[in-house]
Amino acid sequence: MARLKRGSRGGGSRLAAIVILAPVFVLIAALGTRTGLWSHEIGYDLLAMRVGAGLAAFGAVAALMMLIYALRLRASPWLAAVVIAVSAATIGAYAWQVSRIMSGPPDDISTDVAEIPGFGALDARRGAAGSGETGGVDACPGAVPAMTQVAPASAVWALQESGFSLQGGVTVARVAGTHRGFWFGTVHDAVIRIRPGRTDVRVAARDGRPHGGEA
Structure with a gap:
């Protein structure tokens, strides 16, 4: 039983890592673009808005699994709350960015x-x-x-x-x-x-x- 609990806690940590992967990836994409490491097309269009969006969706699934773990007392409820908040903020930021680009006036x-x-x-x-x-x-x-x-x-x-x-x-x-x-x-x-x-x-x-x- 102790081994099972330790394994479950480790799984919660891995799920948390998956959730924070998207915002960290976007930060790297942004800084790389800002410093000229790669072009705007690669940094923003590809890395941030395509790959990053996919990671955010994957993170939302991980956050849902984390919630299930917490409800079954196999993960810390505090860690689950943080993970869900980060995932919701990430998905919300993507939704906001897409909506402002689609509905915004020309630049x-x-x-x-x-x-x-x-x-x-x-x-x-x-x-x-x-x-x-x-x-x-x-x-x-x-x-x-x-x-x-x-x-x-x-x-x-x-x-x-x-x-x-x-x-x-x-x-x-x-x-x-x-x-x-x-x-x-x-x-x-x-x-x-x-x-x-x-x-x-x-x-x-x-x-x-x-x-x-x-x-």
């Missing part, structure tokens, strides 16, 4: 869709990323122009306060910047176009893929 937003601001010198770095749909106020209620000629210093301040680093020179007509995400290193470019009586802003992901309305 190219401009306050002027009739005459969309260009990114200037950043266009060369963006490549073909600007060939997709550019959304406006219909996609993002906050995407409205400032009906005034903003001072360049104010535009610089606004970009820097939003976490963008300045790119290129500052002129009376244009200020541009780049923001790099923490986890997967997703790059967003922003440009503030200044004209008499109107200032427009455009923000777009450099990779041209959806990011749940992050722009």
Whole structure:
């Protein structure tokens, strides 16, 4: 009997290891992408959203087995509670991420869709990323122009306060910047176009893929 209990406890530990495998795997995928160890397509699309999602589903099965073990007094109820909480949080995070990507606006937003601001010198770095749909106020209620000629210093301040680093020179007509995400290193470019009586802003992901309305 003592041997059976020890074996059951060991099985609970193995189930717990399976449950935490998905979040640990996603963390490794994110850091590898962020540091340039592999591409965004490999780190995010393949490792995080496909392999990681499979591991999360496998972890949910392991969490259910852990619950059964706990109900039969073959595993610690506290460990079972932690395992179930981690599994639920992991599945919930995946569901939230998929829903925001599917329902979010395009990751190219401009306050002027009739005459969309260009990114200037950043266009060369963006490549073909600007060939997709550019959304406006219909996609993002906050995407409205400032009906005034903003001072360049104010535009610089606004970009820097939003976490963008300045790119290129500052002129009376244009200020541009780049923001790099923490986890997967997703790059967003922003440009503030200044004209008499109107200032427009455009923000777009450099990779041209959806990011749940992050722009």
